[in-house]
Amino acid sequence: MEKVLLVVVTRPGMRKYQIKETVDEMEQLIASSNGRVVEAVTARVDDPSPSHYLRKGNLEKISDLVREHKPHVIIFSIDLSPTHMRNIEQMMRMRIVDRTGLILDIFARHASTREGKLQVELAQLLYLLPRLSEIWEQFSRLGGGIGTRGPGEQKLEVDRRKIRQKIGKIKFELENVRAHRARIRGQRKRNNMLVISIVGYTNAGKSTLLNRLTGAHVVTQDKLFATLDPTTRRLTLRDGTNVLLTDTVGFLQDLPHTLIEAFKATLEEIKESDLILDVCDVSDSFLEDKQKAVDMVLKEIQADGLKRIRVLNKIDSVTGEEARARVLRKYDNYIIISAKTGEGLNALEERIYTELVIKAEKR
């Protein structure tokens, strides 16, 4: 396990609970990447410095903590420009990872299929490409003198070209995956097969729900982004209608754009479903914000107009009559379940049946 010093950058006007939410989420992301936070420090940035982003006071605070804890890496809660990253790296003599870098690391750890790996590699290259030029620009500025400029720029061009070629190659391969997926969808449509996608924030319990409903064996973990590759299983409704249920990659607040782009083929499946099960975790203190993030991703992938059942999972974690009653009142438009104990799953299947079979017959 790597020792991590976590720097949570806050902006003026950020509320206490938002800071807490960011710290919590960063700690979960770091744990999912097998890191251990030795200390989490907040650094308020009112007016970013051009060279290091953070100002002197915060940099000194960080440098003291580095001496104290001797971490392996410093992880920032925001994305840094390559210049900022490099300057801080040199000052602290330590590896720096920013938010997108961390998320990419988790994805790289969890990718298991060929498609998953290709998508992650694409995201990594998309992350690298704009950074490459900034790194080189700085190099040529610093080098400045005779002879450094030409070769530097040539090398940059070569590197860039190589990366673009690689991106093109991966995109081409993923295009085949997309086309294959589209053909399968076409077949399903012709066979009048109905398709349901389970979506929701990462760690909400989507895979546990798929396993419960269909007897699948998708790995479930108390880690963020345990699932990257979609799994589809058949579910038989009570009148014998077969539907297909798909569990897919989870969402996150401000999901890096490079990942959305790279996972286009996977996310596209959601858009084509007849129904989505939008799963969230009642035990999560930041449920509302996470639901907003889910809504935003659904909008971004143009799946916000689809028929949707809102599912509130992990009700087993709410103990006490009163607390339960409060949840039931507050979330009266949700189907309340526990994927772990099986509570509420009959009601959920009934609701799926109503949405897909009864309402369809009426039309």
Ligand SMILES: Nc1nc2c(ncn2[C@@H]2O[C@H](COP(=O)(O)OP(=O)(O)OP(=O)(O)O)[C@@H](O)[C@H]2O)c(=O)[nH]1
């Ligand atoms: N108490 C409780 N825990 C649950 C329930 N459902 C899932 N969990 C736990 O929540 C964690 C995440 O479950 P997953 O099914 O892996 O969640 P996911 O939404 O597929 O997560 P990602 O694939 O990482 O996005 C695991 O530790 C599960 O055991 C539930 O109903 N009750």
Ligand SMILES: [Mg+2]
């Ligand atoms: Mg999962």
